Amino acid sequence: xxxxxxxxxxxxxxxGERATLSCRASxxxxxNLAWYQQKPGQAPRLLIYGASTRATGIPPRFSGSGxxxxxxxxxxxxQSEDFAVYYCQQYNNWPPWTFGRGTKVEIK
Amino acid sequence: xVQLVQSGGGVVQPGGSLRLSCAASGFTFSSYxxxxxxQAPGKGLEWVAFTRYDGVNENYTDSVKGRFTISRxxxxxxxxxxxxxxxxxxxxxxxxxxxxxxxxFDPWGQGTLVTVSS
Numbered sequence: 001x002x003x004x005x006x007x008x009x010x011x012x013x014x015x016g017e018r019a020t021l022s023c024r025a026s027x028x029x030x031x032n033l034a035w036y037q038q039k040p041g042q043a044p045r046l047l048i049y050g051a052s053t054r055a056t057g058i059p060p061r062f063s064g065s066g067x068x069x070x071x072x073x074x075x076x077x078x079q080s081e082d083f084a085v086y087y088c089q090q091y092n093n094w095p096p097w098t099f100g101r102g103t104k105v106e107i108k
Numbered sequence: 109x110v111q112l113v114q115s116g117g118g119v120v121q122p123g124g125s126l127r128l129s130c131a132a133s134g135f136t137f138s139s140y141x142x143x144x145x146x147q148a149p150g151k152g153l154e155w156v157a158f159t160r161y162d163g164v165n166e167n168y169t170d171s172v173k174g175r176f177t178i179s180r181x182x183x184x185x186x187x188x189x190x191x192x193x194x195x196x197x198x199x200x201x202x203x204x205x206x207x208x209x210x211x212x213f214d215p216w217g218q219g220t221l222v223t224v225s226s
Contacts, residue, residue, distance in 0.1 A: 034212035036153075043203055044153065046214035055214065087153055091211040095167040097143070099153040 002026050002090050006100035012108040019075040021103045023066075023088035031067045032092035038102075039084045047086075048073065075105070083107055110134040110215055112204050117220035124194050124224070130187040130204030130217050138162070138182035141207035144189045145216075146200035154200075157189065158207065172198075194224045 003026040013019045023033065031051035036044040046055040048064035051071055061076040075082055088100045116128035130142070144156040157178040158167045166178050177190040187204050201221050205213035 032211065036213075038153075043216040043219050044213075045216070046212055049208070049212040049214075089153075089212065094210065095155075095158065096169050097155040097158075097213075099155070101152045 001096055002029060002093050002098050004088055004090055004098050004100035006086075006088060006103050008103060009101070010104045010106060012106050013078050014108045015080060016077050017108075019078055019082075019105050021073040021075075021086055021105070023071040023073070023100050025069045025071075025090055025092075027093075028068045029090045029092035032090060033064075033066070033071050034089045034091065035062075035064055035073045036087045036089065037082075037084045038087065044087065078105070110206065112206065112215060112217035114202075114204055114217040114220045117202065117222050119223045119225060120194055121226050122195060122224055125190070125192045126194065126222060127191070128189040128202055128204075128220060128222070130189075132185045132187065132206070135206070137180075137185040141210060142178075142180060142187045143205045143207055143213055144178060144187075145203045145205055145213065146198075147203070147219075148197075148200045151200075156202070158210075159187070191222070194222075196224050198222065199224045 005024045007022045033051045035048040038044040052064045063074045065072050085102045085104045087102045111133045113131045141160050143158050159178045163180045175193045179188045201219040203219045204217040
């Protein structure tokens with residue numbers, strides 16, 4: 001099973017600033033990585049797939065990068081609606097499909 | 109638009125059973141695999157089960173093997189999760205999600221809470 005490790009667990013950022021979230025895989029997963037956003041009481045929403053391709057309707061301030069074992073989600077100029085929990089998920093080796101434990105982006 | 113509407117869930121005693129449903133619309137249900145994913149209170153996401161588009165192939169996370177069964181009725185555009193021998197650690201919000209070529213999950217249902225407690 002591939003273990004996904006996200007850091008940091010919590011990120012405090014001021015509105016308008018940049019947020020950089022990390023995700024590491026326990027073995028190479030090529031670019032077979034997705035990112036999701038989850039707000040309290042809501043289902044997760046797909047942001048990024050293929051490590052860097054934005055899903056339909058996702059604003060360009062969200063960008064993903066990386067391959068192999070190291071990945072990054074960057075949110076430029078954080079908006080109020082971006083404060084949420086973000087999860088990475090690998091789909092290179094399955095089953096199981098595995099998620100990281102999440103990074104909470106909170107208002108500084 | 110693509111939509112997944114869940115039903116079922118509730119409070120059940122340890123050892124009991126429950127069936128969750130997920131009604132799909134806005135896409136050709138019979139052409140896509142489907143997943144169940146759960147989230148324990150205050151915790152992260154855990155993949156639970158997958159069924160192929162035709163219902164022939166199934167996969168489960170180890171902790172639910174032999175207790176949960178994923179199934180689908182393509183004539184009704186509906187996905188199911190039959191949960192037997194429920195335990196306290198099965199308490200979670202359960203989400204159904206549309207598979208995208210065994211890759212990412214999109215979209216997700218609204219979630220339904222299952223509480224296993226005496």
